[in-house]
Amino acid sequence: MSADRPAGAVPRGVGHDLRGASQLVAERGCMLGRPMHLLASVASTNDEAKRGAREGATHGTTWLAEQQTAGRGRQGRTWASAPGESLLFSVLARVTCPPSSLPPIALVAGLAVRDAVARAVPGAGVLTKWPNDVLLSGRKVAGVLVEAITAGARVEAVVVGIGINVHTRAFPVEIEGRATSLALASPSVPPDRATILADVLESLDHDLHVVVGRGLSLVRARLEAADALRGRHVRNDSGDEGIASGVDDDGRLLVTRADGVLVRWGAGEVHLVEQA
Numbered sequence: 001m002s003a004d005r006p007a008g009a010v011p012r013g014v015g016h017d018l019r020g021a022s023q024l025v026a027e028r029g030c031m032l033g034r035p036m037h038l039l040a041s042v043a044s045t046n047d048e049a050k051r052g053a054r055e056g057a058t059h060g061t062t063w064l065a066e067q068q069t070a071g072r073g074r075q076g077r078t079w080a081s082a083p084g085e086s087l088l089f090s091v092l093a094r095v096t097c098p099p100s101s102l103p104p105i106a107l108v109a110g111l112a113v114r115d116a117v118a119r120a121v122p123g124a125g126v127l128t129k130w131p132n133d134v135l136l137s138g139r140k141v142a143g144v145l146v147e148a149i150t151a152g153a154r155v156e157a158v159v160v161g162i163g164i165n166v167h168t169r170a171f172p173v174e175i176e177g178r179a180t181s182l183a184l185a186s187p188s189v190p191p192d193r194a195t196i197l198a199d200v201l202e203s204l205d206h207d208l209h210v211v212v213g214r215g216l217s218l219v220r221a222r223l224e225a226a227d228a229l230r231g232r233h234v235r236n237d238s239g240d241e242g243i244a245s246g247v248d249d250d251g252r253l254l255v256t257r258a259d260g261v262l263v264r265w266g267a268g269e270v271h272l273v274e275q276a
């Protein structure tokens with residue numbers, strides 16, 4: 001493994017459908033994904049990106065790995081995936097914003113992934129699950145981990161880490177009932193990770209600036225159309241329940257309680273409550 005390999009170089013062990021990723025992203029003309037560090041194996045691409053940020057990496061620099069040995073998920077969970085099966089990458093965005101912009105950034109990152117997955121598997125039901133999971137046919141196909149680099153009370157940069165299950169055909173027994181992949185959804189057409197990556201980066205490049213500059217208003221309609229929870233009975237880890245009713249301007253989940261009061265959930269995990 002070399003996390004210090006020059007951007008653009010393709011190390012051994014990187015799959016064929018990623019080898020042209022750097023060029024494809026450059027052809028799209030967006031700022032994100034340039035330069036791109038393609039790595040065979042690394043502890044966590046988010047950690048690489050945070051290290052890069054400290055060392056002066058520029059806006060858009062992206063770390064993409066075939067394998068993570070210590071991949072991280074939200075809320076201290078691990079993110080495990082077999083080598084070569086997933087799209088695992090982290091983008092450094094040098095945006096200056098208040099911490100309240102972080103949930104909206106995570107929401108549009110999830111939306112970018114949703115749109116890219118939907119394009120790769122036409123006709124499949126691909127939705128976002130607040131705060132930033134992506135579901136394919138009701139099962140998790142991707143997750144987003146946004147981490148901030150702060151200076152005092154301001155955010156100076158964000159690392160957007162994304163993991164998408166692409167070629168995976170079998171999951172560990174603990175998650176097999178909840179997880180899926182593009183390959184399982186579309187067995188006859190092998191998904192191309194470079195194209196999915198370029199689609200995500202292009203969309204995120206646009207929406208990141210929109211959201212940092214103007215908040216969620218301009219993407220609200222797309223968020224609502226993609227919302228797997230809207231109108232569904234949900235419960236959080238504290239046992240609070242209600243009907244999911246969209247998101248507010250700060251990216252919090254709006255929930256209508258049984259007594260009609262609209263409340264806002266700011267963090268944590270949300271579960272669908274099965275109706276009898």
Ligand code: BTN
Pocket residue numbers: 043044045046047068070071072073074075077079088089090133142143144145161162163164
């Ligand atoms: C979640 O659903 O809990 C978020 C998962 C985020 C995983 C990605 S994989 C690339 C990047 N590097 C990490 O260590 N985590 C994110």
